[in-house]
Amino acid sequence: MPDDVTPRPESAPAEAEIEPILTVPPVVGAPKPNPMLVVDDLSRSFGGLRAVDVDHLEVERGVVTALIGPNGAGKTTLFNLLTGFDRADTGSWSFNGEAVVAPSPDQLARKGMIRTFQLTKSLAKLTVLDNVLLGAPSQVGERLSAALFRSRWQHQEQANTAKAEELLERFNLAHMRDDLAGTLSGGQRKLLEVARALMADPMLIMLDEPMAGVNPALAQSLMGHIAQLAFEGLTVVFIEHAMEVVTGISDWVVVLAQGRVIAEGPPWKAIHDEVVIDAYLGRRRAGAGS
Amino acid sequence: MDFDIIFGNAARAAFGPEAVILALAAIGLNVHFGFTGLLNFGQVGFLLLGAYGTSVSVATFGWSLWVGVVVGLILSVALAVALGFPTLRLHAVMFAIVTIAAAEIIRILIGSTDAIGLTGGPLSVSFDAGAFYDLNPYPDGPHDRYGVGTFEFTGQQMWVITVGWVLVALVSLVVFLIVRSPWGRVLKSIREDEDAARSLGKNVFSYKMQALIIGGVIGGMGGVIDAIKTSGADPNGFRPQVTFFAYTALLLGGAATYLGPVLGAILFWFLREWIESFLRQLSAEAWLPGAVADFLSGSEGIISVAMVGLTLVLLMLFRPQGITGNRTEMQLDAR
Ligand SMILES: Nc1ncnc2c1ncn2[C@@H]1O[C@H](COP(=O)(O)OP(=O)(O)O)[C@@H](O)[C@H]1O
Ligand SMILES: [Mg+2]
Numbered sequence: 374m375p376d377d378v379t380p381r382p383e384s385a386p387a388e389a390e391i392e393p394i395l396t397v398p399p400v401v402g403a404p405k406p407n408p409m410l411v412v413d414d415l416s417r418s419f420g421g422l423r424a425v426d427v428d429h430l431e432v433e434r435g436v437v438t439a440l441i442g443p444n445g446a447g448k449t450t451l452f453n454l455l456t457g458f459d460r461a462d463t464g465s466w467s468f469n470g471e472a473v474v475a476p477s478p479d480q481l482a483r484k485g486m487i488r489t490f491q492l493t494k495s496l497a498k499l500t501v502l503d504n505v506l507l508g509a510p511s512q513v514g515e516r517l518s519a520a521l522f523r524s525r526w527q528h529q530e531q532a533n534t535a536k537a538e539e540l541l542e543r544f545n546l547a548h549m550r551d552d553l554a555g556t557l558s559g560g561q562r563k564l565l566e567v568a569r570a571l572m573a574d575p576m577l578i579m580l581d582e583p584m585a586g587v588n589p590a591l592a593q594s595l596m597g598h599i600a601q602l603a604f605e606g607l608t609v610v611f612i613e614h615a616m617e618v619v620t621g622i623s624d625w626v627v628v629l630a631q632g633r634v635i636a637e638g639p640p641w642k643a644i645h646d647e648v649v650i651d652a653y654l655g656r657r658r659a660g661a662g663s
Numbered sequence: 664m665d666f667d668i669i670f671g672n673a674a675r676a677a678f679g680p681e682a683v684i685l686a687l688a689a690i691g692l693n694v695h696f697g698f699t700g701l702l703n704f705g706q707v708g709f710l711l712l713g714a715y716g717t718s719v720s721v722a723t724f725g726w727s728l729w730v731g732v733v734v735g736l737i738l739s740v741a742l743a744v745a746l747g748f749p750t751l752r753l754h755a756v757m758f759a760i761v762t763i764a765a766a767e768i769i770r771i772l773i774g775s776t777d778a779i780g781l782t783g784g785p786l787s788v789s790f791d792a793g794a795f796y797d798l799n800p801y802p803d804g805p806h807d808r809y810g811v812g813t814f815e816f817t818g819q820q821m822w823v824i825t826v827g828w829v830l831v832a833l834v835s836l837v838v839f840l841i842v843r844s845p846w847g848r849v850l851k852s853i854r855e856d857e858d859a860a861r862s863l864g865k866n867v868f869s870y871k872m873q874a875l876i877i878g879g880v881i882g883g884m885g886g887v888i889d890a891i892k893t894s895g896a897d898p899n900g901f902r903p904q905v906t907f908f909a910y911t912a913l914l915l916g917g918a919a920t921y922l923g924p925v926l927g928a929i930l931f932w933f934l935r936e937w938i939e940s941f942l943r944q945l946s947a948e949a950w951l952p953g954a955v956a957d958f959l960s961g962s963e964g965i966i967s968v969a970m971v972g973l974t975l976v977l978l979m980l981f982r983p984q985g986i987t988g989n990r991t992e993m994q995l996d997a998r
Contacts, residue, residue, distance in 0.1 A: 458858065482864035494859035496852050498992050506845070507852050508863050514845030515865070517873055521840050530845065553992065573863055 394433045394624050399638025399646075402429035409434040409577050409608040410455065415464030416632075417447075417454055424450040426632040427464070432577075437600055437609040439619035439640070442629035443653060448612045449491050451629065452579055456488045457481050469576060483510070485576030489583060491612070495562040495569075497555025501546055504554050504565055505537040506530070508572030533572075540568040543598055545591060560587040564595060571602070578602075580611040584618065596622040616644045616653065628652070664948065669940040671813020676936035677929045679820065680892040683827030684710070685931060687885030688909035689916070689924035690834055694878035696910075697919035698842055699871060700854030701878075702759040705746070707905040708766030709879040712738035713886025714896040715773055719782055722790035722895070729794065732887050739883025742769075743876040751871045767903060774898030789895030796822065823892050830888070831925060834881055839921045841877075850874055851919075882909075911975050917985025919992075926986055934974060939967035 393406040410432040417425040425447045432438050440448050453459035455466060457476035466473050468486055482488075487508075496504050506512075512533065513519045514526025541547040544564040549557065554565060567583055578599075584592040600622055603609050613619050619626055619640055626643035628636040630652040636643050643649060676682065688706055695701040716735030720726045726734075742765075750761045778784045796819060801809065803818025810816055816824065841847055849870055852860040857867050890896050908931065916927025945951065946959035959966070984990050 456862070458861075478858070478861040479864050479866050482862055487864075488862055490858070490862070494856045494862070496855045496859060498855055499848070499851060503848055507848055507860075509845075510864060512845045515849050517841065517846055520844035520846035521837065523840075523844070526845055569863065 392436065392624065394436050395639065397433070397625075399636070399642045401634050401637055403431070403637065405431040405433040407434045408432060410466060410468055410610075412455070412466040413464060415451075415454060415466060416462050417450055417459065418462055423632045425454060425461075427451065427634055430627065430634055430637075432608065432610055432627075433625060434608050435603060435606050436624035437603045437611070437622060438625045438627060439623035440610055440612045440627050440629060441614065441616050441619055441644075444614055446614075446629040447632040448614070448629055449581055450632075452488055452581055452612065456486060456579065458488075482573065485574075486579070487570045487573045487575035487577070488579040489563075489566045489570050489581055491581040491585070493559070493562040493566050495554040495557065495565050497553060499554055500551050501541065501554050501557070501565060502534070502537055502550040505540060505569050505572050506533055508569040509533040509537075510573050537568075537572055540571055544568050544595065560591065563587050564591065567595065567599075575607065577608040577610070580609070582612050582614070584613065592618075616649070620644065664944050667813050669937060669944060671815075672940040673933045673937035674814040675816065677933035678824060678828075679816070679932070680823045680827055680888060682928050682932040683824060683831060684885040684889050684892075685908060685912050686831050686925045686928035687834065687888065688882050688905065689912040689928050690831070690838060691878035691881035691885070692906075692909050692913050693918060693920075693924045694838060694842075694874050694881065697913065697923075698847065698854060699850045699874040699878075700755070701751075701871060701875060702755050703762045703875070703878070704759045704903075704906055705762030705764075705766030706878075706882050706909050707901050707903060708742055708762070708769050709739045709882030710886035710889065710905060711766065711770055711773070711896075711898075711901040712742055713883030714890040714901070715782060715788070715886075716883075717887050717890040718788045718790050718896040721792075722783070722788050723781055727794060728790075728792060728891075731790075731890075735887045735890070736880055736883050739879045739886075740876055743879035744872070747872045747875045751868055751875070763903060763906070766901075766906070770898050770901050783896075785898065787895055787897035787899075789893075790890075792891050792894045795891050798822075801825075823888070827888050830884060834884065835921060835925060838877075838881075842921075846870075911971065914975060914985055915978060917988030920985070920987045920989075923985055923987045930986070931971060935967050935971050938970045939963045942966055 397403050397405055408431040412427055412430040415425060415427045416423065440451070442448050450459065454461045457478040468481065468484065473481065499507070512526065512529055514530060519525040538547060538550065541550055544567065546561060546565060546568065554562065557565060563583060563586055567580060570578055583595065587595065599609055623640050626637060626640045627634055628643055628649045635652055636646040636649045638646070688710055691709065692703060692706050695703040713735040716738040717728070717731040720731030720734045721728055746762060746765055750758045772778060773782045774785050776784050779786065782788055799818060799822040801818035801821045807818045808815045809818070809821045842850065849860060849865050852865070853867055853870055860867050889900070912927035912931040913924050914927070915930055916923030916925065942959055942963040946956050946963065978985070984992070
């Protein structure tokens with residue numbers, strides 16, 4: 374379908390070669406060339422409300438996918454289901470080619486699926502540095518048998534600290550490394566949580582409204598950093614409810630409304646989709662009218 | 664009114680075996696509650712099993728005292744596992760309820776008349792702790808005393824408290840070493856937000872279980888010291904208030920600090936004994952109106968516990984972080 378291989382407009386980050394994702398037709402449930410996540414018939418209801426009801430969704434590996442949709446669309450619930458923090462009523466999904474059975478959050482995280490939370494979960498009584506160090510995967514010192522002997526974990530801890538400091542530097546938090554995380558502002562806590570998630574060396578990072586409350590300049594640099602990581606192979610899914618901001622920083626956009634995927638495609642296409650505009654405007658009109 | 668005697672009594676209580684036992688109970692609770700956020704209201708159950716494991720092994724089965732000590736500690740581990748498996752995945756409040764109930768059930772079973780053959784039932788159990796006192800390096804003649812003025816111990820007491828405080832020091836050191844490690848960082852993250860820990864790949868259940876076992880065994884050590892000190896065990900010594908005294912000591916000293924539970928236990932016994940001795944002397948004063956003296960005499964112990972409780976209330980109001988705690992850390996709770 375050659376007319377789907379739309380050239381990128383000026384605003385999109387220029388790249389040397391055309392990514393495989395650009396060959397994917399912008400239709401709901403479209404198969405991807407190299408999917409990291411494949412979701413089938415996933416549903417979750419709260420009482421009579423169907424919060425999530427996804428027939429088929431694939432998330433391409435190594436690109437930035439934005440999950441957008443009006444408030445209450447089910448974006449966070451979808452994240453909760455996929456990461457094992459909530460139980461689906463029906464459905465199945467696979468991560469990195471492996472079917473996810475009996476999902477448990479910590480197991481999925483150890484396999485490389487790391488998520489952040491819309492309501493930040495920075496650990497207030499740990500220092501900023503300790504928050505990030507907690508993200509480090511397979512630290513031997515986290516095993517009781519090794520914990521007693523500093524020599525067993527000290528080297529790894531030093532290496533982790535160097536890496537953590539680099540991340541803090543990137544997110545403008547280095548000067549606060551020894552402060553308790555509880556003293557940070559809301560936006561800084563969001564950044565801290567992203568830094569901590571990146572510390573875990575994820576294959577797939579799922580960010581729930583990472584830019585909410587973060588000052589715009591910093592948000593830009595945050596997403597720039599994330600785009601760079603995607604370029605290096607990280608798969609990124611991030612939630613955002615304002616559709617305007619996703620254009621410059623995502624390769625693919627999935628639009629959710631009332632639990633269902635109503636559109637997906639490259640950003641310049643997806644957000645101009647009739648259905649999407651209706652979903653957003655419909656919401657706004659209803660909101661303004663009541 | 665003889666303040667020398669009051670002070671002597673208080674100081675003896677503050678450094679005597681009771682304070683050692685309380686310190687161990689509180690250090691264990693600190694691992695549970697202070698560092699991991701586990702609301703264990705049944706700490707006394709671990710002390711009970713430590714004490715009865717030791718006593719019954721020697722008195723009923725005729726094993727050596729050292730085997731008894733090991734049995735007591737193994738039973739503490741078993742209690743932690745038995746409590747943890749069904750409840751650690753539940754809400755913190757459920758865990759609290761189950762722990763307090765379990766400890767009380769064990770105490771009632773052990774103290775029931777049906778258990779007389781095994782545990783001595785309501786009659787308590789006693790054994791010969793000679794194997795421990797044989798090692799006593801302190802001369803223990805009828806006139807040997809150690810200390811200054813009214814603050815003095817017998818040779819036997821000196822041996823118990825020497826071993827006891829060395830144990831407290833060692834246990835505190837081990838707790839310090841494991842909690843300042845990455846393992847301890849995971850515990851603290853669980854205390855604050857289990858889901859955050861899970862989202863970073865930590866097996867929360869496993870860490871809670873490890874903390875429960877470690878804190879339980881430390882409590883069990885307190886029970887072992889108790890059994891050795893009294894050469895036996897009595898079900899009445901393991902009522903739920905023991906757990907609450909341990910919480911008082913922990914909060915007095917400062918939860919989630921390394922020395923807090925130890926300082927708290929010392930202070931708890933010092934205050935409690937000082938007030939009790941003071942009241943005892945006061946009730947004997949001639950100038951006291953008869954009605955007041957009648958009210959006081961015989962109730963000194965209860966009143967002194969109430970006063971310690973009042974101290975705790977005041978402390979929570981004016982210095983909620985305890986003596987050694989960190990105020991800024993405390994205030995982050997409010998955010
Ligand atoms: N735990 C819950 N119990 C009941 N209803 C819920 C729960 N979580 C989410 N919902 C409802 O499900 C819908 C989707 O919520 P959510 O996934 O948070 O939306 P979004 O993140 O897209 O704003 C909303 O209507 C919300 O009220
Ligand atoms: Mg949301």
